[in-house]
Amino acid sequence: MTDMVKRTHESMGAEAGGVLVPSVYPFQDDRLQGFSQLFPVYQGKGAARGIAELSFLSAAGMADEVRSLGYTVTLVA
Numbered sequence: 001m002t003d004m005v006k007r008t009h010e011s012m013g014a015e016a017g018g019v020l021v022p023s024v025y026p027f028q029d030d031r032l033q034g035f036s037q038l039f040p041v042y043q044g045k046g047a048a049r050g051i052a053e054l055s056f057l058s059a060a061g062m063a064d065e066v067r068s069l070g071y072t073v074t075l076v077a
Contacts, residue, residue: 029064
């Protein structure tokens with residue numbers, strides 16, 4: 001599924017000529033818990049806060065893996 005999401009984002013980004021909203025997809029036991037997208041931000045504190053807030057869904061759902069546009073991070077306790 002994440003490969004399909006990555007291809008769609010790349011295609012949409014190329015057509016729109018812009019940068020797409022960063023998204024994360026938290027998994028627990030290979031089951032997708034949902035997804036989270038970064039709100040519109042600029043440089044500075046707003047961007048730092050937005051990036052930190054992307055982790056909230058993963059943390060709340062106790063995800064053991066987080067995927068984002070072709071990247072996978074395995075979390076260990």
